[in-house]
Amino acid sequence: xxxxxxxxxxxxxxxLLIFYFGVNALTGxxxxxxxxxxxxxxxxxxxxxxxxxxxxxxxxxEVRLLSDDNLSRDLLEEKARTMLGFADPSDYVIRNQQ
Numbered sequence: 001x002x003x004x005x006x007x008x009x010x011x012x013x014x015x016l017l018i019f020y021f022g023v024n025a026l027t028g029x030x031x032x033x034x035x036x037x038x039x040x041x042x043x044x045x046x047x048x049x050x051x052x053x054x055x056x057x058x059x060x061x062e063v064r065l066l067s068d069d070n071l072s073r074d075l076l077e078e079k080a081r082t083m084l085g086f087a088d089p090s091d092y093v094i095r096n097q098q
Contacts, residue, residue: 026032065072066079080086087093 024031028034030038062075064070065075081088
């Protein structure tokens with residue numbers, strides 16, 4: 001009985017492989033049906049990248065102002081007060097409730 005179906009086994013195996021890859025091409029993680037999800041993820045990631053680049057630029061400018069070559073005394077004083085928790089008597093202090 002197995003001898004009767006033996007010539008059809010390669011064809012059946014090929015059909016199963018085509019079916020498997022076809023289903024994955026449509027519904028897989030990178031399938032055609034997940035295009036909108038990929039676009040939404042890409043848009044979100046681009047927004048995060050822009051925010052991180054802006055934060056990096058801000059940090060680089062602070063580093064430039066705090067370097068030995070170009071020391072900004074105002075920024076240095078502000079950082080020291082923030083880190084140490086000191087305030088000038090003429091400053092208004094607003095505390096965050098956390």
